[in-house]
Amino acid sequence: MKTDASLLAGARENPDAFRLLYxxxxxxxxxxxxxxxxxxxxxxxxxxxxxxxxxxxxxxxRDEAGGSAGPWLFGIxxxxxxxxxxxxxxxxQACERLGLLERLDAPxxxxxxxxxxxxxxxxxxxLDGLPATQREAVRLRVLQDLDYTQVAAALGTTAPAARVRxxxxxxxxxxxxxxxxxxxx
Numbered sequence: 001m002k003t004d005a006s007l008l009a010g011a012r013e014n015p016d017a018f019r020l021l022y023x024x025x026x027x028x029x030x031x032x033x034x035x036x037x038x039x040x041x042x043x044x045x046x047x048x049x050x051x052x053x054x055x056x057x058x059x060x061x062r063d064e065a066g067g068s069a070g071p072w073l074f075g076i077x078x079x080x081x082x083x084x085x086x087x088x089x090x091x092x093q094a095c096e097r098l099g100l101l102e103r104l105d106a107p108x109x110x111x112x113x114x115x116x117x118x119x120x121x122x123x124x125x126x127l128d129g130l131p132a133t134q135r136e137a138v139r140l141r142v143l144q145d146l147d148y149t150q151v152a153a154a155l156g157t158t159a160p161a162a163r164v165r166x167x168x169x170x171x172x173x174x175x176x177x178x179x180x181x182x183x184x185x
Contacts, residue, residue, distance in 0.1 A: 003067030011058050018058065021069060022051055028070075029077050036081060041147055045159050046084060050077045052160060087167055091142070094170040126173055134169030141166045 002010075002017075004024070010017035029050055033043035053076050065071045127135050133155065140151045141162070152162040 003063075004069030005061070005063040005067045008058050008061045008069055011055075018055060025070065025073050026051070029073060032074065032077055033081065041149065042084075045148055046077070046080055049084075049160055050080045052158075053080060087163060091166065091170055094174045126176055129176070130169050130172055134165050134172065137162055137165035138169040138173070142170075 002020070004021055007017045007021045011021070026047060030043050030047040033046040033050075034040060037043055037046070050073065054073055057076075061069065061072055127138060130138065137151055137155060140146045140154055141148070146154070148159040148162045148166075151166065152159045155162060155165070157165075
């Protein structure tokens with residue numbers, strides 16, 4: 001049986017070698033995420049993102065564990081999880097600043113007052129100022145509360161690309177609604 005290190009070396013010319021490595025570790029990496037997130041969908045997304053990252057950096061693998069890629073893969077998984085938590089925190093903070101969470105939590109039967117309508121118009125104007133791909137990604141993720149797999153499917157892209165679009169869109173919105181350091185001096 002080939003070692004993980006030999007599979008990664010072979011993956012430089014033969015993608016099937018990486019598939020074999022995926023087959024060896026996918027269930028364990030998924031279990032790692034499932035135990036930490038308690039969310040099966042998120043665990044699958046994070047597992048896919050981990051292996052996508054591993055594929056991208058496969059040439060940087062150094063065999064430091066007697067032929068095993070386990071420690072290397074779980075190091076990537078840990079970083080993917082940390083970035084996911086950070087992105088989620090940034091998205092929640094941006095939504096709170098924009099007042100979108102209050103609107104999403106409002107009962108569907110409630111009749112908005114004039115202030116709410118004015119805020120909604122402002123939010124629409126802010127969203128309209130984003131590039132089309134970011135605007136749609138933010139609307140799908142934040143306003144329609146779709147997960148990244150669903151956003152990716154709606155946009156015809158990958159889940160990591162959808163995450164990037166949402167993150168960039170929310171960062172642009174945050175920059176527009178947060179006073180700059182210089183204007184507050």
